[in-house]
Amino acid sequence: MDILHYLSIGFSVALTPLNLGLVLAGCFIGTLIGSLPGIGPINGVAILLPLAYSVGLPPESALILLAGVYYGAEYGGRISSILLNVPGDAGAIMTTLDGYPMAKRGEAGRALALSAVSSFFGSIGALLLMVIFAPLLSKLAIQFGPSEYVWLMIFAFTCLATMVGKRPIKTVVGVVIGLLFATVGVDSGTGILRFTMDIPNLFDGVDFLVVVIGMFAISEVLVLLESWARNDLKLTPVGKSFVSFSDLMAVKWVVLRSTLSGFLIGVLPGTGASIASAVAYGTEKRFAEGHDDKFGEGDIRGLAAPEAANNAAAAGSMLPMLTLGIPGSGTTAILLGALLMFNITPGPLLFEQQPNIAWGLIASMFVGNIALLVLNLPMIGVFVRLLSIKQSYLVPVIVMLTFVGIYSIHGDSFDLFFMIVLGIFAFILRKLGFSLAPVILGLVLGEVLEENLRRALSISGGDWSILLNGTMTYILAVATVAALIAPKILKVLKK
């Protein structure tokens, strides 16, 4: 079996002492970041990325660490959802609906344990699906030419626009801003400088890390400054943490369904954990109608569904990132950017040519999820105590890490000022209801999109009809149109 062979390569990478330590560290940091309200997985990965880069970790180790933070945060997000009624990250919003009522009833321990187990099964289920589908998808993608890639990216942006946020037009604006950022610097085709405004620091292009940190971390500090109010959050006592067999049996089909739908939504480009958990919750609520339905009042099904789904989506969004080079979510866009910084281009060839990276990451996710289950069952008390870290202690650490991280890349203060400017810009975007993930997706994919478009037209000698040439381009074009009109049809059907 090919898969077993590759998996054994993967585990031999994931189980080296360095990588094992990094998985554990990533999962621990991730759970912590996820559980602290305000700092989501995107910020966590963004803040750690320059540090991982500057410390000089090999690419697979850096990726293992950052991915650990990503899916660890999906576990951690539920802790503050359940105990404080404040979602730790966007994927955990639905968890508050039934998790917090359970905690108020004095069942916080039961809720935390059951949601940890649901998260675990969601992740492992999605990972198994990924092991099966990754080789298939990369085999399919290996035949993709430039036209197919152009369509794939247009499809990704369309999904993003129609499914994320209230105003599709604002998502499009975000994507275009990101794409324009990507055009800054030397043009690889002709060597001319574009939009550099004669600033030497921009000749190489806008540094991905500076944009990511500026837009996410710096704007987050501003948002925290704005929203901070002097109130001490009251933690609900956890009580005894346990998983009962009857609880597990009661939610087994819920977890299975939510894992499947979460994985699929995660794979779809642009749609991540927050949509997956909302869809899973809605579906289960409809399934449960008339069957002793206590959704919203502390129903364990309403707790298990979003947790299984958001973890499945986190794993699922890695699949298109690794096999196609198209990220499935904002956070995987940053992971993709991280790989590009290490001069590794994800895509179908990654699985063939660098199995240690692709399969090492997948294997490390199996290890990480087991570690997370341990972290989140017996050691849950540690995180609950960390939840009460005051922001007056936390914010200086965040600010310090962002500045050190950015400075350590080039050792140039220009990057620090540029980062602050981008932070202000991102803050304005957020306040006007634009989301930031589209900008990052545009930035990461901009160069690839332009390159493929130009390559396609070089092949055809300037004839745009090459974009609709071959079965796969038609399929992708139809999928794009479907993504464009599907939400409207669904709306009509609901009425």
Place this chain on the structure above:
Amino acid sequence: MLYDRIFAGALLVLSGLIAWTAFHFDVPFQYEPLGPKAFPIILSIMLAACCIWLIAKPDKNAWHPNKEVLTKIIIGLIIMVVYAALFEEAGFIIATTIVGAIFSWLFGEKPLKAFLYALALSVISYFLLADLMELNVPTGLLLGDL
């Protein structure tokens, strides 16, 4: 006046500038039909179209900061700029102590406690980051010869 309109108007001007700049790129030689101009021009047209749409149909202002909040944000920004300016010149420990203390204070800590916390944070982090992780952390005025 709606914020969306102001923002979209600014972006509209920007998209015009981008298109104009891209149109006037000096391309001495070019081997492919599309060249470096087309992609930015297409993008700027898309951006302009979106902005016109946003100007025509803006969202209601959802952001109503009061004076206190605005002052806090502006103070926060100023300290970050100060941090960026001091970072290399004064060095990591001094800059982090000053900036960390102000941030800690902004988030409700008492001045003395905020200062002590920031001092401890910067000294401990300096050795963690510079020595243990071997990152490029500016020493600045202090420890210049270490």
